[in-house]
Amino acid sequence: MVQFWDHIPDNLIAWIEKQHMFFVATSPLTGDGHVNVSPKGLTGSFHVANKNRVWYEDLSGSGVETIAHVRENGRITVMFCAFAGPARILRLFGRGTVHEFGTAEYDALVPPATRLSGSRAAVVVDVYKISTSCGYAVPVMDYKADRRALLQWSDKLERLDAQFAADRTSCPSEAVSRTSAVLPVRSLKWWWAAHNTRSLDGLPGLHRAHVVDRVPRGVVRAGRDEPPSDGTVVILGNRVPKAGLGQRAGAWVLAVGGVEREEVGRMMLAFSVGVLIAAVWVRVVGGAGC
Known part of the structure; x- marks a missing residue:
């Protein structure tokens, strides 16, 4: 009853x-x-x-x-x-x-x-x-153990985030926009950016987990957290097909807050120019050799 x-x-x-x-x-x-x-x-x-x-x-x-x-x-x-x-x-x-x-x-x-x-x-x-x-139709089953596969999978991805954060900390001259994060493929934040920002219905999913200055394994990068207003994702060097996000081994992901897909091309160009200018500046001034 x-x-x-x-x-x-x-x-x-x-x-x-x-x-x-x-x-x-x-x-x-x-x-x-x-x-x-x-x-x-x-x-x-x-x-x-x-x-x-x-x-x-x-x-x-x-x-x-x-x-x-x-x-x-x-x-x-x-x-x-x-x-x-x-x-x-x-x-x-x-x-x-x-x-x-x-x-x-x-x-x-x-x-x-x-x-x-x-x-x-x-x-x-x-x-x-x-x-x-009542639940009389629910079968009787014996519990054996929790499956560990999900934790083992995510642990591997989190290690990539931690290593990436450590590399950036040791190389402070690396310039990355404060409203974006460049993420190594198959890191946990990469996964969030590529697969967890939109539902099957196209509704917004994760807003900020993939772009905050916090690393899943507890490594904190310098700077302050800035929540994005959106979670547009671009995989550098790849097109973004209508059915989903392209993936390629060795590629990188740019998770961008508050940017519409139509603006991605302009942003990619600006990003590339910015990196080029930074590289020239480091060479001229004799900056850090990370």
């Missing part, structure tokens, strides 16, 4: 904290948009702040549907199923808020010491209704 509450009962909080996975459902406002359902997991990624607020670490993936939908309209439902013990389905209906990597709100929720590899945002859900139902 279905039961409803306006807050999470204490016994259900304890039950939630024992679960190994959950599902998140979101949808855009448009009638022909994609309704998204994402399975989530990894021990320690989900947190109950109080009886009407929960949050979880959103880890990097191939898409950004949940973040984009929540940013557009806030609607979100979190569902837990009992795969062991008494049958149960629990749904948390709420309004979501996204705090990206590199923001003060994210840092308050996800300190570096506990951050999971690949964490790109904290999704906070203010819960206004809770329901439970």
